Amino acid sequence: MADRFPSPFDVPVPEGAEGWQELYGYSSIFSEDRREYEDSMFWFQDGVHWPQVLTPWDATLFEYAIASLSQYNTRHLLVPPANGIDYRILNGYAYLTPVPAPEAEIGARVEEFMKRAGFYFMNWDDLYGKWMVKIRDLVGELESLKIAALPDVESFEDVVESGRGVGSGYDLIDAYSRLLSLSLKLWQYHFEFLNLGYAAYLDYFGFCKQVFPNIPDLAIAKMVAGVDVDLFRPDDELKRLARLARDSGVSEAFAAGDVEATCAVLKSTDAGNSWIASFQESAEPWFNFSNGSGFYHTDKIWIENVEIPFDFIRNYINMLNDGGDLARPIEAVRAERDRIVNEYMELLTSDEDREAFQGKLGLARTVFPYVENHNFYVEHWSHSVIWRKMRTLGEIFVEQGFLTEPNDIFYLKRNEIPDALWDLYAAWATPAPARGPKYWPAKVAERKRIVTALKTVKPLPALGVPPEVVTEPFTVMLWGITSDSVNAWLGGGPGDSGGAIKGFAASPGVAEGPARVIFSADQINEIQDGEILVAPLTAPSWAPIFGKIGATVTDTGGMMSHAAIVCREYGLPAVTGTGFATSSIRTGQRIRVDGSNGTVTLLDD
Amino acid sequence: MSSITWFESYWAGIKHEMGGKAASLGEMMGAGLPVPPGYAITTVAYASARDAGDIDAKIAHHLDGLDIRDTDDVTRRCALIRDHIRTMEIPADLERDIRTAYDVLSARSGVADVPVAVRSSATSEDSPDASFAGEHDTYLWVRGGDDVIDAVRRCWASLFTDRATCYRVEMGYDHRTVEMCVVVQKMVRPKSAGVAFTLNPIDGDRSQVAIDSAWGFGEGVVSGEITPDNFLVDKVIREIGRRIISTKECEFRLSDHDTVEKVPLDPERASAPSLTDNEIKAIAVLARTAEKHYGCPQDIEWAVDADLPDGQNVILLQARPETVWSKKVPAARASATSGDFMSSIVSTLMSPLYSRDSAGSSEKK
Numbered sequence: 001m002a003d004r005f006p007s008p009f010d011v012p013v014p015e016g017a018e019g020w021q022e023l024y025g026y027s028s029i030f031s032e033d034r035r036e037y038e039d040s041m042f043w044f045q046d047g048v049h050w051p052q053v054l055t056p057w058d059a060t061l062f063e064y065a066i067a068s069l070s071q072y073n074t075r076h077l078l079v080p081p082a083n084g085i086d087y088r089i090l091n092g093y094a095y096l097t098p099v100p101a102p103e104a105e106i107g108a109r110v111e112e113f114m115k116r117a118g119f120y121f122m123n124w125d126d127l128y129g130k131w132m133v134k135i136r137d138l139v140g141e142l143e144s145l146k147i148a149a150l151p152d153v154e155s156f157e158d159v160v161e162s163g164r165g166v167g168s169g170y171d172l173i174d175a176y177s178r179l180l181s182l183s184l185k186l187w188q189y190h191f192e193f194l195n196l197g198y199a200a201y202l203d204y205f206g207f208c209k210q211v212f213p214n215i216p217d218l219a220i221a222k223m224v225a226g227v228d229v230d231l232f233r234p235d236d237e238l239k240r241l242a243r244l245a246r247d248s249g250v251s252e253a254f255a256a257g258d259v260e261a262t263c264a265v266l267k268s269t270d271a272g273n274s275w276i277a278s279f280q281e282s283a284e285p286w287f288n289f290s291n292g293s294g295f296y297h298t299d300k301i302w303i304e305n306v307e308i309p310f311d312f313i314r315n316y317i318n319m320l321n322d323g324g325d326l327a328r329p330i331e332a333v334r335a336e337r338d339r340i341v342n343e344y345m346e347l348l349t350s351d352e353d354r355e356a357f358q359g360k361l362g363l364a365r366t367v368f369p370y371v372e373n374h375n376f377y378v379e380h381w382s383h384s385v386i387w388r389k390m391r392t393l394g395e396i397f398v399e400q401g402f403l404t405e406p407n408d409i410f411y412l413k414r415n416e417i418p419d420a421l422w423d424l425y426a427a428w429a430t431p432a433p434a435r436g437p438k439y440w441p442a443k444v445a446e447r448k449r450i451v452t453a454l455k456t457v458k459p460l461p462a463l464g465v466p467p468e469v470v471t472e473p474f475t476v477m478l479w480g481i482t483s484d485s486v487n488a489w490l491g492g493g494p495g496d497s498g499g500a501i502k503g504f505a506a507s508p509g510v511a512e513g514p515a516r517v518i519f520s521a522d523q524i525n526e527i528q529d530g531e532i533l534v535a536p537l538t539a540p541s542w543a544p545i546f547g548k549i550g551a552t553v554t555d556t557g558g559m560m561s562h563a564a565i566v567c568r569e570y571g572l573p574a575v576t577g578t579g580f581a582t583s584s585i586r587t588g589q590r591i592r593v594d595g596s597n598g599t600v601t602l603l604d605d
Numbered sequence: 606m607s608s609i610t611w612f613e614s615y616w617a618g619i620k621h622e623m624g625g626k627a628a629s630l631g632e633m634m635g636a637g638l639p640v641p642p643g644y645a646i647t648t649v650a651y652a653s654a655r656d657a658g659d660i661d662a663k664i665a666h667h668l669d670g671l672d673i674r675d676t677d678d679v680t681r682r683c684a685l686i687r688d689h690i691r692t693m694e695i696p697a698d699l700e701r702d703i704r705t706a707y708d709v710l711s712a713r714s715g716v717a718d719v720p721v722a723v724r725s726s727a728t729s730e731d732s733p734d735a736s737f738a739g740e741h742d743t744y745l746w747v748r749g750g751d752d753v754i755d756a757v758r759r760c761w762a763s764l765f766t767d768r769a770t771c772y773r774v775e776m777g778y779d780h781r782t783v784e785m786c787v788v789v790q791k792m793v794r795p796k797s798a799g800v801a802f803t804l805n806p807i808d809g810d811r812s813q814v815a816i817d818s819a820w821g822f823g824e825g826v827v828s829g830e831i832t833p834d835n836f837l838v839d840k841v842i843r844e845i846g847r848r849i850i851s852t853k854e855c856e857f858r859l860s861d862h863d864t865v866e867k868v869p870l871d872p873e874r875a876s877a878p879s880l881t882d883n884e885i886k887a888i889a890v891l892a893r894t895a896e897k898h899y900g901c902p903q904d905i906e907w908a909v910d911a912d913l914p915d916g917q918n919v920i921l922l923q924a925r926p927e928t929v930w931s932k933k934v935p936a937a938r939a940s941a942t943s944g945d946f947m948s949s950i951v952s953t954l955m956s957p958l959y960s961r962d963s964a965g966s967s968e969k970k
Contacts, residue, residue, distance in 0.1 A: 203953040212812035343841040596844040
């Protein structure tokens with residue numbers, strides 16, 4: 001077994017992807033200029049959030065997210081042992097490296113950290129209440145950004161008569177710059193609480209492991225997990241709409257075929273129209289829900305692809321008609337959570353331990369709603385709006401011949417767009433020919449070709465020399481990367497573990513069935529009843545298929561990944577963070593998933 | 606007032622009809638601690654047999670003018686009484702009830718003429734003399750209604766051992782007030798058996814049940830002659846966190862002449878798990894129930910009965926307090942008890958506790 005991963009400088013460029021570096025910011029790629037530093041670090045590919053090749057603009061949110069994370073660790077909170085996370089893009093894939101705080105500084109950081117983090121913990125509910133207001137305001141600001149084609153003549157009323165003094169060209173340039181600054185602000189908000197939430201969770205986790213050395217991670221997670229989580233709300237809305245359709249007698253409309261046909265039938269009756277109104281009410285905000293991680297412009301958002309929620313609703317109506325019960329067993333989940341807490345409490349042997357347990361559990365439960373809910377507000381709702389606004393901007397470029405289709409805009413780097421906008425604006429102002437129509441289409445075509453070539457090669461899981469033991473708390477908690485997973489990567493795959501695939505025991509139980517290996521959300525309609533879902537990772541918006549499947553296996557993610565959380569909610573076995581499941585398992589192959597032990601066994605050759 | 610009481614129908618109000626042993630079996634059953642199934646032939650039954658068999662008169666006759674210092678004479682007279690009881694007619698309805706109960710037990714076990722243990726259960730609280738009964742009053746591997754009836758009568762007869770009889774005479778107790786209950790209980794025929802601790806014996810973790818298990822009777826596990834399978838189960842979420850399957854080279858099983866013998870196993874069976882997951886979980890639940898019932902960590906012996914249906918086949922044989930870890934004073938928890946919650950969070954972030962090797966992946970190995 002090798003003891004290190006290839007140097008980032010030794011990784012070959014996929015055939016046809018030469019020149020890929022031009023797609024990303026100069027500071028986001030490996031270079032000879034920082035080689036000594038870059039070669040000294042251990043880099044892992046972030047398959048939890050960015051499993052696919054990034055297009056130039058999509059790299060924006062990656063960079064914003066990671067730098068914001070770092071900033072909170074280093075500049076706001078002074079987390080004693082951990083500086084930030086450095087990032088690079090290699091062959092289109094996102095790589096991260098945790099940067100420890102210098103040994104000598106750790107002591108001095110403690111006091112500040114206690115003051116700053118302590119303030120947040122002591123005032124959590126109040127600050128979280130403010131966060132909810134801030135995030136909604138931010139979404140509102142994003143929604144209000146006016147991105148519109150430039151008019152031949154400015155409006156008399158709005159511009160001339162009002163004495164406004166600036167025109168639509170200025171507004172468009174300004175809107176894009178505000179889109180960027182609001183996107184960065186969004187990620188600042190995201191990390192205002194997240195690391196603290198995880199720190200409190202880790203402390204509680206560590207205590208549980210101390211008093212009960214063999215307690216399953218799962219039990220620890222179950223005691224904290226919320227029951228009414230905003231992340232489950234979109235799915236709950238689908239179920240509500242399915243019930244409404246049946247109860248108001250309009251479910252027949254869903255047999256009509258596609259969305260258009262269904263809507264035509266619905267619109268012919270009063271009940272149908274009120275169902276549509278109710279759908280629209282749910283849609284904002286709950287169907288601003290991505291079928292992926294929310295980090296890719298290609299992720300499909302329900303509200304823009306209404307066939308997705310319609311398909312799910314149709315399935316739910318069918319389940320209702322078959323006598324199924326769509327309700328999540330909320331009361332049962334809650335009662336089970338209380339039982340677990342009480343029983344562990346009974347097993348503690350001293351009053352001090354019971355007091356400490358209650359305190360830590362209490363804090364973990366205080367912070368956990370943010371950990372569970374922020375994902376909807378940031379990666380789903382806000383990102384949905386960002387992608388929409390960007391596509392609108394793309395349409396403007398298409399109209400002016402800069403781009404062939406609106407999504408081409410994501411093949412421009414974020415800082416190239418002000419240049420292109422300038423070109424477009426100046427040509428409109430003069431008027432005179434813009435260079436863009438001659439310049440961008442060829443460039444975009446070339447970049448698309450490169451991205452296609454990059455996609456043909458799977459990323460290496462890691463680069464450089466791994467630490468002897470992975471101890472960095474956030475690496476383990478947020479990315480599920482451990483000494484075990486590093487060793488499995490070095491071993492080159494599941495061959496080392498005797499045919500069984502190992503991962504995190506993320507949700508208990510055992511299930512057998514035929515595998516359905518899917519690589520993207522577009523394929524989720526292929527899943528048949530009783531199959532076992534095998535995917536690189538899952539997204540919260542896949543919730544409706546969890547009623548069909550027997551178990552879940554993912555390549556990436558830990559105990560707190562979406563697949564883990566949703567499977568625990570649905571009582572399905574799950575093994576996460578296997579590293580190789582999607583490349584080791586074929587669709588149709590019978591497998592056994594043991595979510596209690598974290599193993600997947602291939603039953604067919 | 607009934608002649609036959611199944612263990613599961615026991616309640617405190619009928620304790621006086623049951624005797625100590627039968628009452629404790631009933632109490633355990635009621636507490637969710639499944640002992641081998643069976644029933645008590647109560648003091649009511651003995652009383653009706655005694656009345657019908659006119660035993661009191663026989664006793665009075667045989668003991669008339671007894672000198673308890675004449676041990677030969679005591680032995681002779683007591684033997685006559687016991688012979689009488691062993692051969693007396695039992696009232697037809699009582700005999701039918703005993704046979705019916707035995708047939709029900711056989712049916713529940715899925716075995717015709719199920720082997721049972723028949724033993725006396727004295728009502729010692731009321732009549733201390735009765736505690737002398739019981740020296741030779743246990744009959745194992747009894748099969749068939751006739752033999753059960755015979756064993757029951759032998760138990761009743763054991764009230765009149767030389768020692769018990771002399772004691773009553775000496776103390777001036779009336780032989781007619783002596784009462785006796787008899788227990789009929791399925792002999793366990795273990796598919797597998799072993800021990801369980803209600804804590805992890807390696808680190809004292811009280812959230813775990815540690816199970817050692819091997820094929821057949823538990824003798825080999827208890828004595829250490831067999832390296833058992835080992836399982837670690839979380840008490841609360843009942844997940845099996847660790848399973849070590851050993852090569853169990855032999856098993857203890859029942860011979861043709863009702864003794865336990867050690868036999869070698871073929872390699873396939875030797876290396877197969879001696880418990881299913883459901884059985885492992887049932888043993889863990891049983892161990893935890895015993896711990897709760899007795900109020901302290903327990904060390905239990907259990908068996909999985911080969912005859913009983915799934916879900917009822919995990920049987921408690923014995924429970925006693927665990928002594929090693931229970932006496933230890935828990936180590937001080939540095940992060941739990943010192944300082945405020947922020948110091949604890951800081952030390953959590955600083956310590957490598959949450960490296961996967963120490964934290965969660967014991968089950969991944």
